[in-house]
Amino acid sequence: MPLSSKLPHIGTTIFTVMSRMAAEEGAINLSQGYPGFGADPLLLDLVGKYTREGYNQYAPMAGIPQLRKVLAEKTKLTQGYFPDPELEVTIVSGATEAIFSAVTAIVRSGDEVLVLEPAYDSYEPAITLNGGTPVYVPLRASDFSVDWEKVSAAISSKTRAILVNSPHNPSGYVWTEGDLEQLAALVRNRDIYVVSDEVYEHITFDGIRHISLGAHPELKSKTFVCGSFGKTFHVTGWKIGYCIAPENLTAEFRKVHQYVTFSTVTPIQYALAEYLIHPDRYLSIPGFYERKRDVFVKGLEKTGLHFSPSQGSFFQLASYGHLSQVSDRVLAERMTRELKVACIPTSVFYSDKRDDKIIRFCFAKEEAELQEALRRLGGLGSIL
Numbered sequence: 130m131p132l133s134s135k136l137p138h139i140g141t142t143i144f145t146v147m148s149r150m151a152a153e154e155g156a157i158n159l160s161q162g163y164p165g166f167g168a169d170p171l172l173l174d175l176v177g178k179y180t181r182e183g184y185n186q187y188a189p190m191a192g193i194p195q196l197r198k199v200l201a202e203k204t205k206l207t208q209g210y211f212p213d214p215e216l217e218v219t220i221v222s223g224a225t226e227a228i229f230s231a232v233t234a235i236v237r238s239g240d241e242v243l244v245l246e247p248a249y250d251s252y253e254p255a256i257t258l259n260g261g262t263p264v265y266v267p268l269r270a271s272d273f274s275v276d277w278e279k280v281s282a283a284i285s286s287k288t289r290a291i292l293v294n295s296p297h298n299p300s301g302y303v304w305t306e307g308d309l310e311q312l313a314a315l316v317r318n319r320d321i322y323v324v325s326d327e328v329y330e331h332i333t334f335d336g337i338r339h340i341s342l343g344a345h346p347e348l349k350s351k352t353f354v355c356g357s358f359g360k361t362f363h364v365t366g367w368k369i370g371y372c373i374a375p376e377n378l379t380a381e382f383r384k385v386h387q388y389v390t391f392s393t394v395t396p397i398q399y400a401l402a403e404y405l406i407h408p409d410r411y412l413s414i415p416g417f418y419e420r421k422r423d424v425f426v427k428g429l430e431k432t433g434l435h436f437s438p439s440q441g442s443f444f445q446l447a448s449y450g451h452l453s454q455v456s457d458r459v460l461a462e463r464m465t466r467e468l469k470v471a472c473i474p475t476s477v478f479y480s481d482k483r484d485d486k487i488i489r490f491c492f493a494k495e496e497a498e499l500q501e502a503l504r505r506l507g508g509l510g511s512i513l
Contacts, residue, residue, distance in 0.1 A: 136254055143250075143477040147461065151471035157494075157502045160461075160471040162298065162444065164363040165494035169410070172362060175400035188395040190387045192220025192371070195402035200371060206408055207330075208344040216376040219383055220398060222390040223368035224328045227355035229255045230389055231324045231372060232290070234353075234381040236261040240289035245275060247299055247478030249326065252292050261289065265480045272437065273300035277311040284315065290322045291315075296329040296339060296441025299475055299489040303337050303441040313347040322378070323348060328357035328370070331414040333441040334422055343373055350375050353382065358401055361411055363493075367397055418443055421499065425492040428503030433510060443493035446475065450486030453513035457484050460513075464488075467512050468505045 147160035158165075167173075191197065197214035205211040212218050221227045228251060236242060238260030244252050246265050256263045266283045269276050280291070291312070295304035316323065325342040333339050343354040354373040359365040372382055404410060425445055426438045434447035449460065457474030465471040473489040476482045492499060 135258060139254060143473060147465065147471050147473060150462065150465050154465050154469060154471075156465045156469040156471045157498060157505070158471045159490040159492070159494065159502055160465075160473045162491050163365040163493070164443075165498055166363060168363045169404075172364075172400060172404050175403055176396055179396035179399040184396045184399050186395060188220075188392040188398055190392050191215075191383060192218070192393065193395070193398045193402060196220055196398045196405075199402050199405040200373075203405060203408070203411065204341075204343070204373065207411075208341045210344050210349070212343065212373045213376065217373055217379050219372045219374075219379060219386060220393050221370050221372055221386060222393045223359065224326065224355045224357040224370040225251050226368075226386070226389055227353070227370050227372040228252065228292075228324060228326060230382055230385040231353035231355065231374070231378075232256055232261070232292070233259050233385045234378070235322050235324075236289055239287065241285060241287040242289060243280065243283055243291040244480075245280070245291075245293060246480060247273075247475055248292075249294065249298050250477065252326075253480070256292075262287075263480070264288070267479075268297075268300070268302070270485065273297060273302040275304075275308055275311070277308075277315070280311075281315055284319075284321070288319075288321055290324055292324045292326070293342070294326040296327075296333055298326075298329070298442050299444050299473070299478055300446055301439030301442045301444055303333055303339060306340060309340060309342065309345045309348060312342075313345060316351055317347065321351070323352040325352050325354050327354055328360045329442040330356060331361050331411050332418045332443055333415050334419045334439065337440050339441065351378075353378060361414060362401075362404075367394070369393055369397055369401070418493070421492050421494070421496070424496055425490070425499050425503070428500065429490075429506070431503075432506045443491055445490045445492055446487050447490065448485070448487045449509075449513070452510070454486070455513065457486060457488055461488060463512050464506075464509070468508055470502050470505050 144161040151158040197218040201214045232255040236259040240261045242256045342348045342352045357370040436447040461474045475487045476484045
């Protein structure tokens with residue numbers, strides 16, 4: 130009996146494809162979004178400590194109380210509000226799970242969910258698998274800011290939620306207070322929820338501050354804030370994140386979460402709970418990544434590519450349409466094979482695969498690796 134796929138249009142993600150090609154070609158991998166360096170040795174030692182001390186059985190479904198409490202305290206320090214650790218904070222197995230569980234909790238068959246694109250590729254499957262319909266709204270091509278008139282025009286009687294992302298992947302755009310006010314005005318007096326992907330919350334530059342939707346007095350009551358310890362502390366392979374939402378939304382979120390992963394790896398939760406006690410361990414993250422961004426963009430100026438320095442995340446976009454009309458996918462593959470530098474074609478972030486001749490680099494690498502990648506990118510003109 131043939132199996133009818135629930136996701137017939139979905140194949141292997143571009144991130145897997147480009148990382149595999151980079152490995153096969155011996156290329157520097159600036160494609161997939163993970164750091165090329167290790168975590169703080171103290172954090173690693175704490176994981177070993179709690180593993181050896183026997184914290185290896187199931188954690189509470191919502192996460193250990195110590196980690197939820199210190200996360201709430203971190204939220205108070207950085208965003209100005211204190212979510213109830215018991216009723217509004219849930220520890221999950223990565224932000225992707227948080228997004229999926231949030232969407233599952235609120236989306237029913239026939240509902241529409243607005244997605245601002247370019248968008249990360251996990252959003253659409255979460256909507257589709259729950260019977261919803263993604264409605265795509267393009268960001269402004271000039272700077273990837275939100276065109277709120279287009280968002281307003283896309284809202285219908287079927288709109289159940291809006292899925293947003295700041296700092297934004299792939300562009301690095303960081304939402305302003307004005308953006309939050311515009312969104313609040315649109316969902317006011319409407320039964321519309323918000324799923325906010327804030328995994329790069331601590332990676333912003335040039336004095337720009339990330340403002341969580343949970344910190345907004347109106348948006349807070351309708352928003353699932355999804356975050357990632359893995360992105361913040363350079364341990365993406367641990368797949369540990371969180372969801373902060375008001376009590377009524379958290380109750381529904383946890384009904385889903387308990388049947389997706391139930392709980393998240395126990396010794397790592399205890400390690401993070403102890404590690405997070407000292408705020409400097411996350412307050413220093415913006416400066417750490419800003420130095421890497423500055424190294425990368427300084428070298429990128431010599432390649433002939435056009436770009437505006439990223440405001441946040443650990444990604445940098447660059448356009449090449451003034452140099453060549455080759456497709457971004459072909460160029461990314463050619464760069465991997467001939468220049469031995471892998472990147473991501475941004476057409477994969479669009480539902481219609483529009484090709485604006487823009488590629489994405491991940492600069493979360495050691496400086497020596499970034500410098501070597503930049504040296505190789507100096508030969509870009511030879512392959513265009």
